[in-house]
Amino acid sequence: MAAAPVWSVDPRTGKQREQVGVETGPAGVDAAVRAAHAARDALTDRAARIDLLRAAADELEAARAEIVRTADAESALGETRLGGELSRTTAQLRAFADEVTDGGYLGVVIDHPDPSATPPCPDLRRYKIPLGVVAVYGASNFPLAFSVPGGDTASALAAGCPVVVKAHPDHPATSELCAAALRRAAARAGLPEGTVAVVHGFEAGVELVRHPLVAAAGFTGSVRGGRALFDAAAARPVPIPFHGELGSLNPVVVTADAAAERAEEIGGGLAGSMTLGSGQFCTKPGLVLVPVGDAGDRLVDALAGQVAAVPPAPMLDAGMLVAFLEGVAARAELDGVGTPVAVRPDEDGGNAIGAGFLTVPAAKLVADGPHRLLLEECFGPVTVVVRHQDDDEAAAVLGALGGNLTATVHLGTAEAAGTDPGARGAALLRRLTGLAGRVLVNGWPTGVAVAPAQQHGGPYPATTTPTTSVGATAIERWLRPVTYQDTPEPLLPPELREANPLGLPRRVDRLRTG
Structure with missing residues (x-):
């Protein structure tokens, strides 16, 4: 059976604008996930991730006119609003580049041996590592800030996780334009093209959350759709974290x-x-x-x-x-x-x-x-x-x-x-x-500042996990902590070595440094 076409539709008239492509079948989803999985090692280079995030902002800005015009044609949100949304999106990418540069997100903690403690304390060194391939589900109402180049993607890339985005059917042409910009950014940073991929179609979204090489997922949308994917993520042979924003009465x-x-x-x-x-x-x-x-x-x-x-x-x-x-x-x-x-x-x-x-x-x-x-x-x-x-x-x-x-x-x-x-x-x-x-x-909730102290998430059903999808701490969703015990110095990751060759902020023997 031939794959179903993916159409860009003008919401003002309900008429089809252009065919963007075809829905992604299981083989296409598998290929995208495997290419992303293969890009993991390259993303361990913090300098390359910083370059990627900043290049992504630059590439989106360079394509601003076409992206805003296309997003308006697919969403009817207005070029003024969408221009601001693109500025927010590029600022978010640069903010995560700064976060990676700072290194505090790694949460480095070192406790030197203390045989007098009860119980005795060995040499313990803790930091955070990326989970792996992240599946991102674009939102209908923010074709830029919560879609292909949005906060889920930016925070996952900052954490060192390659991303496969399931594009929202309301703005497929915008999604492809943004994906092309991110691929150009990856090339500029010397990273594999598979670092960021986009798939289309309802079935592709289901295949994506079930793929065994997908390690986590981020979703923004309805309670019904989000809960179905959340349940699918939990029902896998190896369940994965599903960070979903589902609905809110505010x-x-x-x-x-x-x-x-x-x-x-x-x-x-x-x-x-x-x-x-x-x-x-x-x-x-x-x-x-x-x-x-x-x-x-x-x-x-x-x-x-x-x-x-x-x-x-x-x-x-x-x-x-x-x-x-x-x-x-x-x-x-x-x-x-x-x-x-x-x-x-x-x-x-x-x-x-x-x-x-x-x-x-x-x-x-x-x-x-x-x-x-x-x-x-x-x-x-x-x-x-x-x-x-x-x-x-x-x-x-x-x-x-x-x-x-x-x-x-x-x-x-x-x-x-x-x-x-x-x-x-x-x-x-x-x-x-x-x-x-x-x-x-004495204010109004519409408008979510992109700032380190921001919290965009709440108790269920607002979100499925007590995390945020906006602000610097959004990166924590795609990391997990690891502790090395009594590990010889030459075998330690650079982040945990005694001399702190990367100059990271850390806590040593309960005292904060850097």
């Missing part, structure tokens, strides 16, 4: 004091955050707790005015649009759910959709039943405003939530200063810390 709590002080400001900020990228951000605020009362009403009115003014915009593909409309309709039909602004199709036709939001009394959510649907992510430009009577009702709603990437609280002046009676602000922060990996105060 709750927001607005206190009565905050609403009284700045209802209109909060309503406008919420409208901007929930409609950004047509609501197709993994950090979109999807559930917002607003107090009952005049101040809460003003907030909802401000939100309604701002959301209604946002022009319709295309979603990433026709399937997502259908799923979104069905999801909104199912939620709107629930008893007690209001629609101050209904989602609406573009009057001019096409695949664009206008944003909207729903309201529901908190009491409906805390009872078991069909209203629990409102506690599941609905991917697109909609949010659910939960009106709560008091702190106990708000706490009950928060107690019904699963894990999230982010959780946000908007506090009044006294609450933020910690001078409010009962320290409600501090209590809310403690509660939200148990729900999410990133907790925000």
Whole structure:
């Protein structure tokens, strides 16, 4: 049977743009993985990895115009947004080059022999080594930053792991352009072409996670798709780590004091955050707790005015649009759910959709039943405003939530200063810390800074492991620690030798150096 074609599709019109290639069969997946596996030894050279990461950023910048234009044609996200995303992607690659240069990620620890200790301590030297071939699954909503050249790929290469990317079907042409840039970078760094490969097709993605030479996987996408791959990774004869970002509601709590002080400001900020990228951000605020009362009403009115003014915009593909409309309709039909602004199709036709939001009394959510649907992510430009009577009702709603990437609280002046009676602000922060990996105060979660202290991951189902896919510590997902005991100096890896020939930061006999 002939392989199925891989088409680039314009989401604005739903029409095919061009055939990019064909879906990758089992033999093609096997060849890509084996070529990546063969590149492992070359990637042990830290200098070559540094060169690769910096060359990759340079090659992507050199192809900027074509990459941004193609990504916009396949995603309808706009060239301005995508230009910023490409800058973020190249900055991330360079940041990981700096991380490899620093060497702290290796976690070098040396304990010299101490026969007087209880029990006696031998000579122990510990550092981290790469796992092997990493499978990366590109995301639909970030065709650059969470796709072929994105954070999973950059961090895996920095760790010394070759990568095979399963391209997302929403942007195959962009994926191929970026893959070509990474291959040119590998050649410039003197590394094998198999260091980075791309495969296409649903079956290729399944074959990839099951391949015996794949040592770990990174995924960004839906709960359903991610959980299926996670289960496949765990069911292998030799299970592998699966670092999946699956879905997040990103709750927001607005206190009565905050609403009284700045209802209109909060309503406008919420409208901007929930409609950004047509609501197709993994950090979109999807559930917002607003107090009952005049101040809460003003907030909802401000939100309604701002959301209604946002022009319709295309979603990433026709399937997502259908799923979104069905999801909104199912939620709107629930008893007690209001629609101050209904989602609406573009009057001019096409695949664009206008944003909207729903309201529901908190009491409906805390009872078991069909209203629990409102506690599941609905991917697109909609949010659910939960009106709560008091702190106990708000706490009950928060107690019904699963894990999230982010959780946000908007506090009044006294609450933020910690001078409010009962320290409600501090209590809310403690509660939200148990729900999410990133907790925000008086801000909005959309927009994820690429910085060493960043945490982009949270309790399940936000992510399958308590790690991050953004920031310097993302490299830790692709490493494992090894300790050498009483090993003669000539046999030790250079990273662990007494003279520290590589000049690495390390901890020696419990004291940090470098």
